[in-house]
Amino acid sequence: MRLVSPGSQHTEQLARELAVLLRTGDVITLEAPLGGGKTTFVRGLAAGLGVPEDEVSSPTFVIWQIYEGRLRLHHLDAYRLRSADELEEIGLAEVLGIQDVVVLEWPGVAEALLPQDRLHISLNYGASEDERILELQGRGSWAARLEDWRP
Numbered sequence: 001m002r003l004v005s006p007g008s009q010h011t012e013q014l015a016r017e018l019a020v021l022l023r024t025g026d027v028i029t030l031e032a033p034l035g036g037g038k039t040t041f042v043r044g045l046a047a048g049l050g051v052p053e054d055e056v057s058s059p060t061f062v063i064w065q066i067y068e069g070r071l072r073l074h075h076l077d078a079y080r081l082r083s084a085d086e087l088e089e090i091g092l093a094e095v096l097g098i099q100d101v102v103v104l105e106w107p108g109v110a111e112a113l114l115p116q117d118r119l120h121i122s123l124n125y126g127a128s129e130d131e132r133i134l135e136l137q138g139r140g141s142w143a144a145r146l147e148d149w150r151p
């Protein structure tokens, strides 16, 4: 599914709507260039789960944040991690096994640890400064879930 977002508010709103689909154990991976809108998207997801918006930020050295909403949301940013081993060390495998929602920015190094069943989203710059192109790939159970979703 390909969506065009004309601005950050729109990206947040899309994510807020997507949050309705979330259930325990879900994994979402986000790929985008720097400033592509990954954290903006997570802010919307969190808002959709009932988390106060200002709790979601992107502080430079925090690679794992937890927000409490309708479901507990783990927000991980693997930008500074170099290998799957480092993700194992911080406990990614454990959190993927529990009944929370996990959203991971920069999933590249984690690929081997991630479940097949997941929603993968890539964001890319569009034609204007504030435009982003979102490509949603539903894998496993997410394929059918996305088909029924009308943003």
Ligand SMILES: Nc1ncnc2c1ncn2[C@@H]1O[C@H](COP(=O)(O)OP(=O)(O)OP(=O)(O)O)[C@@H](O)[C@H]1O
Residues within 6 Å of the ligand: 005, 006, 007, 008, 009, 010, 011, 032, 033, 034, 035, 036, 037, 038, 039, 040, 041, 058, 129, 130, 131, 132
């Ligand atoms: N359509 C859009 N969707 C999302 N963000 C947008 C859009 N248009 C402009 N922006 C701006 O782009 C920036 C996106 O920053 P954000 O931190 O969400 O990106 P990121 O992918 O998490 O970056 P990083 O890789 O540095 O963590 C914000 O300043 C946001 O206001």
Ligand SMILES: [Mg+2]
Residues within 6 Å of the ligand: 038, 039, 058, 077, 105
């Ligand atoms: Mg970010």
